[in-house]
Amino acid sequence: MLHDDLAVMVNGVPGKMATAAAEEVVHRGLILADEALTGPDMRDKIEINGVQIRLSPPEEHFACLQRCREKYPRLIVVDYTHPSAANPNVRNYASAGLSFVIGTTGGDVSAMKDAIAGAPGVYAVIAPNMGKQIVAFQAMMDMMATEFPGAFAGYKMVVKESHQATKADTSGTAKSVVASFNKLGLNFQVDEIEKVRDEERSVNEMHVPQEHVKSGHAFHTYHVTSPDGSVNFEFQHNVCGRLVYAAGTVDAVQFLDAQRQKGEEKQVFSMIDILRSGEMS
Incomplete structure (x- = not known):
């Protein structure tokens, strides 16, 4: 057209x-x-x-x-x-x-x-996220949750998301992925998502390149651990710029x-x- x-x-x-x-x-x-x-x-x-x-x-x-x-x-x-x-x-x-x-x-x-x-x-x-590859990742997580509900029952999760300090709200993408993990059996609340808006933490902890700390970035990490700590999964999607x-x-x-x-x-x-x-x- x-x-x-x-x-x-x-x-x-x-x-x-x-x-x-x-x-x-x-x-x-x-x-x-x-x-x-x-x-x-x-x-x-x-x-x-x-x-x-x-x-x-x-x-x-x-x-x-x-x-x-x-x-x-x-x-x-x-x-x-x-x-x-x-x-x-x-x-x-x-x-x-x-x-x-x-x-x-x-x-x-x-x-x-x-x-x-x-x-x-x-x-x-x-849409909480307009990046097509990130959206595909969200869809993959949702499909996994639909196909294998409860597969991660009993697991614990830590979620951190880093954006430039001007972003006021919690990442909508993180909220969406958390919803999929909950379908997979976790019990994780949206208010447990850790928002990183401090420049030093973004660089040292989330490994955001210095030149993108203020200009624009979206770094997300989801760390999932089995009840006894013997099994760990980590999912990341990190974007620099817009x-x-x-x-x-x-x-x-x-x-x-x-x-x-x-x-x-x-x-x-x-x-x-x-x-x-x-x-x-």
Whole structure:
């Protein structure tokens, strides 16, 4: 399917993940919308890859969405904002009749789905992780849990995840993998996940390269031990930078546009749906 007139509104710029996604939109040859939503006390404009973008503060969000819907008939919204803004934004997207890809973590997914269900013609990709290889790992863990429930009964687990200090919430990917381990027989609570946001610990304990400690990284370790300590498993997935997530985000945009064009009955999709479709760059 041609994407010549497909426009993408990227909300959350000038944040780093939103900016990376906007740069990937331009790189893929899609139209980057010239307006975006941002938080309070932010600048009123930004330039990304030659595109001047007007930024609207919270009190102007809905009006901005309405303008963009009129300006870009084939528009998909991308949201990389803040956990506290995720659900209000989704309600606005649904009310404005705009389909969206939300990579912001920490929101109430059930409430998001309720908002979408009340908005015919609105489609969404909701995913805690947009990196396709990481998503494939998540799917593998879920498949193992489905095929072999209870296989790790009695085992203990330690989970550590390191991100740059600006990430406020616990890793959504870690939460997803923990859910699979619990199906495998563990009894591990999400609040037991250890968030590492200290630069020294990230470098010395999680082995994050110094140049990526502040600029962006996502390092995860899951250490599983048998009751008597004689058997150990360790799973890791470590990402430096944001390109893998930006690429997956634009894959999600193009997938969602295709579902909308077909008038698909299903409204809410995950990155696993996109992996299964084969529509990944």
